[in-house]
Amino acid sequence: MTSVLRIEHGAVAFSGRPVLRDLSLIVHTGDVLAILGANGSGKSTLIRAALGLVPLSDGSVELFETPLRRFRQWRRIGYVPQRMGAGSGVPATVREVVAAGRLGKRGFLRPPGARDRKAVHDAIAMVGLGSRAKDPVATLSGGQQQRTLIARALAGEPDLLVLDEPTAGVDAASQEAFAHALRVFVDGGGTVVLVAHELGPLRPVVTRAVVVHDGVIAHDGPVPEPAGHHADPDHDHVHPHAPDHGEGFWGTR
Numbered sequence: 214m215t216s217v218l219r220i221e222h223g224a225v226a227f228s229g230r231p232v233l234r235d236l237s238l239i240v241h242t243g244d245v246l247a248i249l250g251a252n253g254s255g256k257s258t259l260i261r262a263a264l265g266l267v268p269l270s271d272g273s274v275e276l277f278e279t280p281l282r283r284f285r286q287w288r289r290i291g292y293v294p295q296r297m298g299a300g301s302g303v304p305a306t307v308r309e310v311v312a313a314g315r316l317g318k319r320g321f322l323r324p325p326g327a328r329d330r331k332a333v334h335d336a337i338a339m340v341g342l343g344s345r346a347k348d349p350v351a352t353l354s355g356g357q358q359q360r361t362l363i364a365r366a367l368a369g370e371p372d373l374l375v376l377d378e379p380t381a382g383v384d385a386a387s388q389e390a391f392a393h394a395l396r397v398f399v400d401g402g403g404t405v406v407l408v409a410h411e412l413g414p415l416r417p418v419v420t421r422a423v424v425v426h427d428g429v430i431a432h433d434g435p436v437p438e439p440a441g442h443h444a445d446p447d448h449d450h451v452h453p454h455a456p457d458h459g460e461g462f463w464g465t466r
């Protein structure tokens with residue numbers, strides 16, 4: 214099985230304080246991996262280290278089976294960082310922001326072709342913003358702005374999508390739209406690593422969960438049931454999008 218990401222004995226420290234400790238993780242093609250854990254447990258640091266954005270003090274990272282220091286195929290990866298604040302004060306439209314996601318693919322000097330325009334159009338439609346494409350991002354809700362960033366990552370047609378808390382503080386409609394976009398991306402052969410507090414409507418799309426606790430992986434396997442899940446009045450509302458293989462899938466690993 215092809216690995217998209219492999220961390221072996223990874224460690225990260227900030228000013229001598231260990232934040233990730235001897236952490237090993239393999240993400241395979243087709244995984245939809247949720248990274249769960251308390252605030253400050255090291256989730257963002259884990260994905261930042263995986264993408265070479267923070268240095269490891271120990272251990273190694275491979276992306277697409279290439280050691281990080283030799284990896285150059287960045288266009289294969291779409292990354293949506295935590296709280297990027299798209300359009301804060303920037304008058305760009307949804308279409309312009311999403312089209313920026315094609316730059317790595319087409320190069321800065323070549324004008325966009327039909328293939329670029331289609332990728333941008335499809336990505337905007339995938340996150341349910343087709344009717345807002347010409348609107349300035351600043352006029353959108355927080356959730357719609359977050360969807361714009363996700364569409365920008367999708368427009369680059371990555372093989373791996375890495376998202377840090379894509380649904381935090383996002384309205385229910387945007388969460389549903391994102392879950393749908395993720396499903397389409399995964400059905401097209403994409404691999405996903407996402408950090409989340411609450412999975413909500415993403416739950417049926419996620420195939421595997423890693424729980425980070427204090428810089429180490431405390432769980433790697435089926436998505437854990439949140440405490441009090443069945444008492445949650447919203448419980449039923451996650452099921453209309455459940456995959457055909459249903460809940461039993463979690464138990465087959």
Ligand SMILES: Nc1ncnc2c1ncn2[C@@H]1O[C@H](COP(=O)(O)OP(=O)(O)O)[C@@H](O)[C@H]1O
Nearest residue numbers: 227228232250251252253254255256257258259
């Ligand atoms: N660039 C940094 N410099 C110093 N400390 C950091 C830095 N990034 C994160 N930390 C610290 O590392 C710990 C883990 O942070 P983070 O990975 O952001 O956690 P999470 O995403 O799980 O909330 C926290 O204590 C945080 O304050």
Ligand SMILES: [Mg+2]
Nearest residue numbers: 256257258295
């Ligand atoms: Mg974080």
